[in-house]
Amino acid sequence: MKSKNLYILDSSLLEKFKQAVSDHDEFLINTYSNYNGKNLWNLICSAKDWLSVSVNGLPYIDLNHSHDDVRSLNVLQLIMTYDLVFQAIEQLHRVFEMEHPLKKDDSVFNEAVPDDAYFAQIRACFGAHPVDLRSADGTKSTDKYFASWSSNVGGSGDYTVYLYSNNPDVVQPIPFSMSFAKIHEYTVKRYSLLSNVVSVIEKKNGIFVEEQRQREIERSSDVVEQLQLLLKENSIRIGDGEGYHHDIQTLIELFTAPQDFPEQGREKVAKYLDSLHLLVDELYEAFQSMTFSEDGLAHGHLLHSRSHRFKDVFYDLGKVFEYLNNSSYPLSMVDYHLERLIGAGILPPFVSLETDKLDLQLLLLARLADDIK
Template sequence: MNSYILDNSLLEEFKQALSDHDDFLINTYSNYNGKNLWSLICSAKDWLSVSVNGLPYIDLTHAHDDFRSLNVLQLIMTYDIVLQSIEQLLRVFEMEYTLKNDSSVFNAAIPDDAYFAQIRACFGAHPVDLRIADGTKTTNKYFASWSSDISNSGDNGDYSVFLYSNNPNVVQPISFSMSFANIHEFIVKRYSLLTSMISVIKKKNGIFIEDQRLQEIGHSSDVVEQLQILIRENSIRIGEGEGYHYDIQTLIELFTAPQEFPERERQEADQYLNSLHLLVNELYDALQSMTFSENAVTQGHLIHSRSPKFKGLNYDLEKVFEYLNNPYFRADRVDYHLRRLISEGLLPSYVSRQTDKLDLHLLLLARLTVNEKKH
């Protein structure tokens, strides 16, 4: 219905750039000089989506004059949302607004931004409370008539209003018109700034990665202390609770489990914990090199083990892990699943709900890993 639309592929490219670099963006802009600018980025992205995806459905040819006038206002206000979103994003990413003083579209005595603001005001934003008639502020007040097709006024453009002043000495009415093609060209130029914004996001992320690679992560011979160093670095380099946080936290819990079980199981646990040093080293290397992908850590299966021998126990394992990791899980529901794992030889007979959760987690992963190696 409406041909004055915006390129959706550019918006999708911008959204993909946000998604591809979300760890960096969230970590950097969630608290940027004391302000949560990530919220602003998300808001701008959402309203750009609403605007770009909604533009094709604005009916500028409706048969009813008043309905059509409101749709013209809807078009202008949608363009204004795009403009505001772009301006805010430029501020967030500390980019110069190169079109601030541009007047190449409307060729008026004032910049295009100011002239567009006049169009917005006259055609419905606040038509009964105007301080300007041609984009230049005066002491007079002006009031716009209803908007109508240009064919009804004999003026140039697509739509026009008549402006009346509260000053009886002003020659009136003043005809004020606008062209759909012009306001479309105006917003396309500003919307196209997303292209350079995408490049800036990638560049900023690249600079951050290189800076972090130059910052050497501390070493410690104590594995728990080393893991505590890594979890702090993970927060700095990726974000609090993001990236490798869960894996590192799991390792800390496994290495600090009290091991209140018989000697035989202690030996199994020690053997398993010894194998985890490979994973600790991989996590160190991944964080140091700023590499965040599944391929960066090949030993992750050691704490996410699912032995094929116990394929028939997947549901029971799922519930036990939920009991271990979800504080809101009803503890009494795990008894049946623990008995199932004991009966199949995956857990020793003395395990129960009274077993320390860290010990239970350690025993379970140690047994799963041993059986995984056998297969």
């Protein structure tokens, strides 16, 4: 669809902000989901969403519609969209405890009140609450005013309303005009502050990373104790339940499985458990250095096999893992899937529905990891 509005905002700045939030979302969630008792992460997401709606929707506001009433509403839509941008930027400054540099700026409208107050007056007159105005120009007043419909006919700007006073002595309506170029300039100045927000996010994340690197993680010769320490560090450094939480929890389960099965089975999983120490060491180094690869852990395949040898029983594998991870999973079909996996050589013949879940998980993962060597 061809753009119907020339008063738009640079979408590349929005994309930089969205990318900064995406790149540092673990830090932002961990820090701001409970910041002094308030979930400010939700506020960050809301601001991002409405900035996206505003910036991407602006080009399609039709300021040249043939119908006067529709055009008047579309002018209001433009103003309210600009206001959404302003409000989002202001809220982001509050979240990140940034000083707002344009609070008292009056360089755009050059009126008796700061630009923020004057823009609020434009918003009110042109549709936010035109039948309940407390000022004719943004300054304090004891009179109340009521705006006419907005029009591009008459007045000194692009669009004009006429303000009628509730004071019987004031006979003549007061023309109140606004310029598209001016309200656009006002909004661009505030929207450009988003680059400062991006810089602050990156700076705060950098400070957090360096602080964590300087804080040495405790070492333990007991692998389960070490994993419990890493689980705590995962919560601190990435977020509770986030990052490698599930992997570490799985490792604890593997190392604490009772191994209540024949000796032959224990011999086979011993080698697998020994190899998992490499993954534990890798997790330690990742947390200590605060370096997390986009490609995942080098030894992550020990928990997440990508082998395609058993593609004929992928469905059965999925169902058995669902049974392992869901306490309410129905047992009626588990035996069937176990038999299929035994037949495929993934599980040993002694496995049954009575096999301890931790042991079953250990046997499964050990076999799948062994297959990709």
